[in-house]
Amino acid sequence: MAGVNAGLLDRLRTELADRRTTTGLRRDLVVSGPQGPMLDVAGEKLVNLASNDYLGLASDPEVIESAQRGLRDEGLGVTAGRVLCGSRAIHSELEESIAALVGVEDAVLYSSCFDANLGVFDALLGRDDVVISDELNHASLIDGMRLAPVRRHVFAHADFDDLERCLAKCAGARHRLIVTDGVFSMDGDIAALPKLAELAQYYDAALLVDDSHATGVLGETGAGTAEYFGLTGSVDVLTGTLGKALGGGAGGFVAGSHAVVETLRQVSRPYIFTNAMAPPLAAAAVTAIRIARSRPELRQRLAANTAWFREALGELGYDVLPGQHPIIPVMLRGGSWARDVAGALLAEGVLAFALWHPVVPAGEERIRVQISAAHTADQLEAAAAAFDRVRKFVDCA
Numbered sequence: 001m002a003g004v005n006a007g008l009l010d011r012l013r014t015e016l017a018d019r020r021t022t023t024g025l026r027r028d029l030v031v032s033g034p035q036g037p038m039l040d041v042a043g044e045k046l047v048n049l050a051s052n053d054y055l056g057l058a059s060d061p062e063v064i065e066s067a068q069r070g071l072r073d074e075g076l077g078v079t080a081g082r083v084l085c086g087s088r089a090i091h092s093e094l095e096e097s098i099a100a101l102v103g104v105e106d107a108v109l110y111s112s113c114f115d116a117n118l119g120v121f122d123a124l125l126g127r128d129d130v131v132i133s134d135e136l137n138h139a140s141l142i143d144g145m146r147l148a149p150v151r152r153h154v155f156a157h158a159d160f161d162d163l164e165r166c167l168a169k170c171a172g173a174r175h176r177l178i179v180t181d182g183v184f185s186m187d188g189d190i191a192a193l194p195k196l197a198e199l200a201q202y203y204d205a206a207l208l209v210d211d212s213h214a215t216g217v218l219g220e221t222g223a224g225t226a227e228y229f230g231l232t233g234s235v236d237v238l239t240g241t242l243g244k245a246l247g248g249g250a251g252g253f254v255a256g257s258h259a260v261v262e263t264l265r266q267v268s269r270p271y272i273f274t275n276a277m278a279p280p281l282a283a284a285a286v287t288a289i290r291i292a293r294s295r296p297e298l299r300q301r302l303a304a305n306t307a308w309f310r311e312a313l314g315e316l317g318y319d320v321l322p323g324q325h326p327i328i329p330v331m332l333r334g335g336s337w338a339r340d341v342a343g344a345l346l347a348e349g350v351l352a353f354a355l356w357h358p359v360v361p362a363g364e365e366r367i368r369v370q371i372s373a374a375h376t377a378d379q380l381e382a383a384a385a386a387f388d389r390v391r392k393f394v395d396c397a
């Protein structure tokens with residue numbers, strides 16, 4: 001009988017050993033109990049500044065109860081793809097809810113936004129087309145573009161002269177698609193959609209926005225980046241996640257006109273060749289979207305919490321990248337300061353992760369803080385006091 005391949009195992013062991021001595025091996029933190037503004041890690045209660053639960057809906061009783069109802073009525077999973085016998089009425093209801101939330105004609109579900117981004121480019125574009133992508137776009141967009149038989153250009157982050165150069169360079173393409181995150185996940189900055197939409201129109205290009213950190217969060221009704229700028233309807237293809245503000249279960253989507261969405265249903269591989277979303281997740285997301293739309297006070301509280309914490313960190317002398325989004329990058333550039341400070345915060349009862357190369361460029365090390373509407377004033381004050389206590393690490397910088 002053939003054994004396992006020694007050559008492969010040897011190579012992997014060597015590479016892991018190298019990684020251990022260079023960047024260190026990542027170890028996933030094990031959390032107990034439900035998601036919320038406080039987390040239980042090994043019996044310690046920590047203020048959670050590390051999740052994407054922007055509206056605090058992950059532990060909302062109505063959302064949880066919907067998941068339980070979905071489980072009771074439709075079962076755990078459907079053991080088939082949507083194109084076989086995996087489609088349920090709750091999937092269509094969720095797709096309608098998403099389309100209504102973001103203000104477009106239609107939407108189609110994927111297992112995750114990562115899958116949506118993997119499946120969207122190959123389905124909509126071909127050899128005669130070009131994608132023009134912001135250099136800080138999410139990994140899933142980058143991988144999705146790599147899977148499609150398109151020409152690819154990358155423009156410097158938010159550099160519209162560079163974008164225009166790319167647009168002009170590929171004037172002969174059948175379609176030019178500008179690709180951007182709505183909110184960039186490492187810097188928390190909001191894409192300048194008015195400028196992007198203007199350039200798209202001028203150059204007869206299409207615009208794709210991954211609004212994973214914006215749906216539910218930005219805009220009067222939580223429709224996302226386009227609504228934030230008063231430009232609802234200006235995006236050709238919108239991708240997003242149900243794993244962040246919209247209940248935090250799991251799932252992703254592509255939203256847009258019927259022609260876009262119907263094409264995806266017909267030919268998008270991560271839609272066709274995979275199991276359909278578990279009904280409890282779909283039921284929870286329908287309720288989360290209803291709450292997100294109908295309770296603007298959650299966004300108001302999120303904005304107030306974010307503004308308070310940004311100001312508190314600034315007053316403590318931290319270098320915080322400016323912005324309004326609940327992603328707050330606290331810059332601790334160079335060496336291992338970001339990691340040291342994150343470690344010290346953990347000892348002080350606060351969970352916030354350090355980001356370093358290759359996740360962010362070398363020299364741009366930081367701690368990424370993420371605020372939720374569910375944080376109480378006491379929790380944020382406790383977290384700010386912890387940042388104050390660990391200043392000694394920062395001062396060595």
Ligand SMILES: Cc1ncc(COP(=O)(O)O)c(C=O)c1O
Pocket residue numbers: 111112113114115138140181185210212213240241242243251252
């Ligand atoms: C901008 C962006 N797009 C896509 C994703 C992937 O979303 P999901 O967790 O639904 O796969 C993420 C999550 O990290 C993200 O930040």
